[in-house]
Amino acid sequence: MSVTGPDIEAAARRLHGHVRRTPILPLELGAFGSHxxxxxxxxxxxxxxxxxxxxxxxxxLSMDVPKAGVVAASGGNHGAAVAFAAQSLGHVAEIFVPSLAAKAKIARIESFGAKVHIIPGAYADALKAAEAHQAATGAIGIHAYDAPATIAGQGTLARELDAQMTQLDTVLVAVGGGGLIGGIAAWFGGRVNVVGVEPKNCPTLESAFRAKAPVDVEVGGVAADSLGAKRIGTLPFAIAKDFVEGVVLVEDDAIVAAQGALWRELRLASEPGGATALAALLSGAYKPAVGEKIAVILCGGNVDPASLTTI
Incomplete structure (x- = not known):
């Protein structure tokens, strides 16, 4: 099952009043040393x-939620989102996170009233535990990236961006399991260049492109808590094959440098995964044409701001 523009339009109507229309920030020519x-x-x-x-x-909002509530596995951000949405809609939520999850993200999930289970290992281990809980209790699972409703919801970001920018050549977007890039690529459908940016320590989409199918990868590095899926989702990969222009890889040092630049120059507190797309430009992994109109998705800010002062 694929995700299409009409699915994203329906999601946008469904989400009205529940999510924010986040702003864009056009930068001056030469910002971050880019032409x-x-x-x-x-x-x-x-x-x-x-x-x-x-x-x-x-x-x-697309399903009937049972009394047992909802369950999700997450490196942190999906869990916080499910917890927030469940609390807003009056449902109970239990979130399974890997032990590598940042303390700030675990605290964020708990602040939204969800019960948190910390599972030794990586995201894949948390997912197994969440699936076992779901089977035992009858709670309904919300997958972080490999589900049509999730991808269509993420695609509303691209629909929103499309309305905010009259001219756009390229979108740079960080990739973990692929829900965000899948939704963005599904909306644009080849009208603009959608380029994935991945840490060299979590190259899920780049590895899938080389293998011509989703494959398992080793997970590690500074952005593993948000971009640390073991493999790209089946549905996002199917979309990416048709509508993603390519993938570039960035080192952990470049991601940290992008975090620092966002904080020093704009006072934007971005987590490593949230700064990964910008790292492609700052490091030279993505080389734009002169005057190329680029949207950089800063996708997450669940970070302890105090940690940014040492970067």
Missing amino acids: AQLTLKLELLQHSGSFKARGAFNAL
């Missing part, structure tokens, strides 16, 4: 601190 025309999409200002609120609300 492109850069615009930042400030999705880190979204409810619960990331784009994930879009998919979580769309999923919950």
